[in-house]
């Protein structure tokens with residue numbers, strides 16, 4: 001988890017909302033594909049709930065100019081990051097990660113069970129850049145835009 005104090009409010013946002021027991025019933029707990037629902041949107045922040053079957057992956061992407069945070073509600077997720085070397089961060093239920101603008105990762109459910117996670121972005125997501133991991137670098141594949149790709 002980042003120690004950048006500017007990221008702490010988003011961690012608090014996801015942690016505060018993750019206490020809502022109704023979140024666990026908002027999405028199919030055993031989906032065939034990764035599914036998501038936006039559960040809150042204000043001018044400053046948006047919250048997304050994501051359900052992950054075993055083996056699901058976001059593939060490599062960033063979040064444009066948005067900062068973000070996410071926490072696992074059920075199951076386990078593994079965040080892959082690259083800063084010259086590939087790093088894997090395993091997250092069990094209750095654990096969280098936070099990041100600043102331009103941060104790239106690939107989040108995967110390597111676990112044996114479906115997972116559920118809660119994600120906050122501030123400001124609201126407007127673009128996401130997609131990448132291909134080349135082993136020694138991330139190669140840009142394209143840019144997705146809110147209202148078009150999601």
Ligand SMILES: [Fe+2]
Nearest residue numbers: 061062063105
């Ligand atoms: Fe992401």
